[in-house]
Amino acid sequence: xxxxxxQAPVAAEPLLKVRGLDKHFGPVQALTKVDLDLPAGQVTALxxxxxxxxxxxxxxxxxxxxxxxxxxxxxxxxxxxxxxRDAARLGIETVYQDLALADNLDIVQNMxxxxxxxxxxxxxxxxxxxxxxxxxxxxxxxxVRSIRQPVASLSGGQRQSVAVAKAVMWNLKLVMLDExxxxxxxxxxxxxxxxxxxxxDRGLAVMMISHNLNDVFEVADRIAxxxxxxMVAQDRASAFDRQSVVEYMTTGGSTRARQAAxxxxxxxxxx
Amino acid sequence: xxxxxAPEAVPDPTAAADAAALELPPExxxxxxxxxxxxxxxxxxxxxxGVLPVIAGLILISIVFTAISPNQVFLSAGxxxxxxxxxxxxxxxxxxxxxxxxxxxxxxxxxxxxxVGGVIGVQLVQPTTARWPWWGAIxxxxxACGLIGAWQGTLIxxxxxxxxxxxLAGLLIFNGVVLILLGLGxxxxxxxxAGENNNLQVIYKLMWGTIDPVVSxxxxxxxxxxxxxxxxxxxxxxxxxxxVAPPVSLTLLKIVLIAVVSVVVVAICNVNRAAxxxxxxxxxxxPIVLAVLAAWTILLQRTRFGRYVYAIGGNREAARRAxxxxxxxxxxxxxxxxxxxxxxxxxxxSYLGGMSNNVNGGQLVLYAVAAAVIGGTSLFGGRGKVLHxxxxxxxxxxxxxxxxxxxxxxxxxxxxxxxxxxxxxTIDALSRRGATGGSVARV
Numbered sequence: 114x115x116x117x118x119x120q121a122p123v124a125a126e127p128l129l130k131v132r133g134l135d136k137h138f139g140p141v142q143a144l145t146k147v148d149l150d151l152p153a154g155q156v157t158a159l160x161x162x163x164x165x166x167x168x169x170x171x172x173x174x175x176x177x178x179x180x181x182x183x184x185x186x187x188x189x190x191x192x193x194x195x196x197x198r199d200a201a202r203l204g205i206e207t208v209y210q211d212l213a214l215a216d217n218l219d220i221v222q223n224m225x226x227x228x229x230x231x232x233x234x235x236x237x238x239x240x241x242x243x244x245x246x247x248x249x250x251x252x253x254x255x256x257v258r259s260i261r262q263p264v265a266s267l268s269g270g271q272r273q274s275v276a277v278a279k280a281v282m283w284n285l286k287l288v289m290l291d292e293x294x295x296x297x298x299x300x301x302x303x304x305x306x307x308x309x310x311x312x313x314d315r316g317l318a319v320m321m322i323s324h325n326l327n328d329v330f331e332v333a334d335r336i337a338x339x340x341x342x343x344m345v346a347q348d349r350a351s352a353f354d355r356q357s358v359v360e361y362m363t364t365g366g367s368t369r370a371r372q373a374a375x376x377x378x379x380x381x382x383x384x
Numbered sequence: 385x386x387x388x389x390a391p392e393a394v395p396d397p398t399a400a401a402d403a404a405a406l407e408l409p410p411e412x413x414x415x416x417x418x419x420x421x422x423x424x425x426x427x428x429x430x431x432x433x434g435v436l437p438v439i440a441g442l443i444l445i446s447i448v449f450t451a452i453s454p455n456q457v458f459l460s461a462g463x464x465x466x467x468x469x470x471x472x473x474x475x476x477x478x479x480x481x482x483x484x485x486x487x488x489x490x491x492x493x494x495x496x497x498x499x500v501g502g503v504i505g506v507q508l509v510q511p512t513t514a515r516w517p518w519w520g521a522i523x524x525x526x527x528a529c530g531l532i533g534a535w536q537g538t539l540i541x542x543x544x545x546x547x548x549x550x551x552l553a554g555l556l557i558f559n560g561v562v563l564i565l566l567g568l569g570x571x572x573x574x575x576x577x578a579g580e581n582n583n584l585q586v587i588y589k590l591m592w593g594t595i596d597p598v599v600s601x602x603x604x605x606x607x608x609x610x611x612x613x614x615x616x617x618x619x620x621x622x623x624x625x626x627x628v629a630p631p632v633s634l635t636l637l638k639i640v641l642i643a644v645v646s647v648v649v650v651a652i653c654n655v656n657r658a659a660x661x662x663x664x665x666x667x668x669x670x671p672i673v674l675a676v677l678a679a680w681t682i683l684l685q686r687t688r689f690g691r692y693v694y695a696i697g698g699n700r701e702a703a704r705r706a707x708x709x710x711x712x713x714x715x716x717x718x719x720x721x722x723x724x725x726x727x728x729x730x731x732x733x734s735y736l737g738g739m740s741n742n743v744n745g746g747q748l749v750l751y752a753v754a755a756a757v758i759g760g761t762s763l764f765g766g767r768g769k770v771l772h773x774x775x776x777x778x779x780x781x782x783x784x785x786x787x788x789x790x791x792x793x794x795x796x797x798x799x800x801x802x803x804x805x806x807x808x809x810t811i812d813a814l815s816r817r818g819a820t821g822g823s824v825a826r827v
Contacts, residue, residue: 198707201707213702213705214699215694215698215702216698216766217694217698218691218694218698222695226702227703227706228706228707229691231687234687235682235686236688236691239622239625259628261628
């Protein structure tokens with residue numbers, strides 16, 4: 114099924130379209146009329162300074178926050194996302210910065226958390242272990258020693274990989290990664306970014322929140338920039354360079370980048 | 385973070401393997417018994433000790449008390465059975481407390497909730513007043529306790545109150561309720577289980593009744609064979625499908641160990657331990673404790689509910705995000721905690737041969753928490769097994785029993801039990817710190 118989606122033309126209807134999203138907390142307007150497209154088979158990087166509203170937007174899509182106004186279109190159809198369960202039903206999974214793994218459980222137990230397979234009322238451990246093992250090797254997450262080791266004994270990159278693999282396990286269509294490489298070393302960052310590419314190659318829509326422009330330009334197909342709750346720029350990655358992204362993030366606009374994008378978009382390599 | 389990267393950055397594969405071996409349960413990395421043993425030693429050094437400290441503690445208690453008790457009476461058959469009967473209440477209450485501790489919560493009310501269950505059971509079978517059948521009394525007693533737990537759990541989850549405060553209030557409230565219940569009927573606050581009435585006798589025998597020696601042997605054989613078969617076929621199936629499984633020798637060792645322990649226990653119980661006449665056979669309380677142990681072990685290790693309990697104890701936010709209804713699970717845990725306390729209360733009433741107002745529920749709950757922690761359950765949530773409560777209860781019972789044999793005052797028993805609890809929590813805190821140091825920083 115994943116391969117079929119991967120073949121879909123890039124120009125097709127985005128998997129998720131967000132239109133006119135407003136969200137305020139008391140007097141603070143966190144998001145103002147935000148539009149966002151997340152196409153399948155592409156990595157969309159969501160950039161923005163602290164407080165720009167990246168997390169709020171993610172949590173609105175994940176069903177954790179209820180937007181005040183705005184619409185979601187899933188594969189072109191209007192949908193309501195009122196709770197994390199609604200999001201899960203559509204096939205949206207968020208891999209949070211704090212990883213959302215239980216340290217005391219092992220890899221298999223974490224990957225199946227909340228969706229355990231049961232047989233006659235008892236957990237079907239053998240079946241779950243086989244499925245988890247298959248998913249991990251499919252994503253080439255092979256550095257873990259045993260999938261029965263507690264998550265507490267994993268390195269940061271391995272934990273991130275398990276969290277991502279958990280998302281993949283469920284035939285998801287949209288994975289949102291919250292700062293997936295924050296606090297990781299060079300080798301582990303590479304491991305996680307490779308994993309992000311593999312998700313995209315499987316035809317998933319990936320949204321990656323990141324401060325790290327190296328990571329953004331390394332894997333992103335599209336870049337969306339939030340500034341003070343407004344979506345100030347959103348285009349394919351080749352339309353940006355580092356300078357313009359930083360300008361958008363900090364000032365909310367960039368005439369230079371717009372001229373550059375008009376004139377020489379095709380010359381910019383996105384890395 | 386630097387430590388976390390080490391296993392991947394280090395080019396020497398053996399060094400990386402050694403580093404990882406320190407943190408892993410031996411059964412998942414070992415291919416043979418020798419490897420398993422070495423991995424186990426490595427883990428001990430790293431502070432991941434499992435049930436070892438409590439087993440060592442039990443052996444130490446046996447040696448010390450045997451050496452200094454008069455005529456080495458500590459290890460006599462009569463005293464060992466007595467010891468088990470004394471420990472049974474602590475064991476069941478510790479298993480009850482485990483439900484709260486696994487969540488990282490605490491239930492201070494288990495002592496008096498148990499007493500409520502005990503009083504209800506004793507009052508309902510009184511042949512002069514309530515005249516209930518024994519089974520009705522038992523069911524109502526444990527269900528009443530379960531309701532108490534559901535009520536406390538609801539307060540904790542729906543009103544977001546601290547479990548410490550809610551159950552501390554429960555400790556006081558149910559102390560009062562026990563006194564009210566004791567005052568009912570013409571028993572001057574001391575409803576007893578003495579008498580020939582069949583219903584009274586059944587409750588009394590929960591602790592003091594014995595099973596015929598021959599039946600004991602047969603029952604033991606059935607249990608050991610069933611348990612052995614489950615272990616053997618489960619491990620073989622996993623080994624055949626290439627899943628993570630212990631080596632054959634380890635599976636065999638476990639089965640042999642279970643068989644040996646069972647035979648020794650039944651053999652001890654089947655010795656005639658009466659000074660005059662015959663008193664032999666396995667006391668009812670042993671299968672009762674084993675039934676609670678088996679039921680709650682299956683519930684916590686083999687069902688979704690149990691998995692969610694551990695997940696909530698390990699990372700409540702992760703559990704919530706995984707779609708687990710945290711409030712419901714927590715409420716059920718407090719319900720099951722009080723329900724199990726009710727079973728403990730019935731055993732306690734049986735042990736005392738009735739109920740009176742000198743039931744000290746405050747002390748019972750402290751022993752219950754101590755037993756669970758001594759057994760290896762973490763106070764920080766997410767780590768521990770039902771078996772830990774049983775082993776910890778045996779330690780508390782052993783100290784209690786040994787001190788009594790030595791003619792030492794109850795004050796020394798308090799002091800020694802307190803010191804043992806300190807040692808156990810120190811081990812818990814140290815092993816937790818060890819686990820954190822070995823991997824990434826907690827977020």
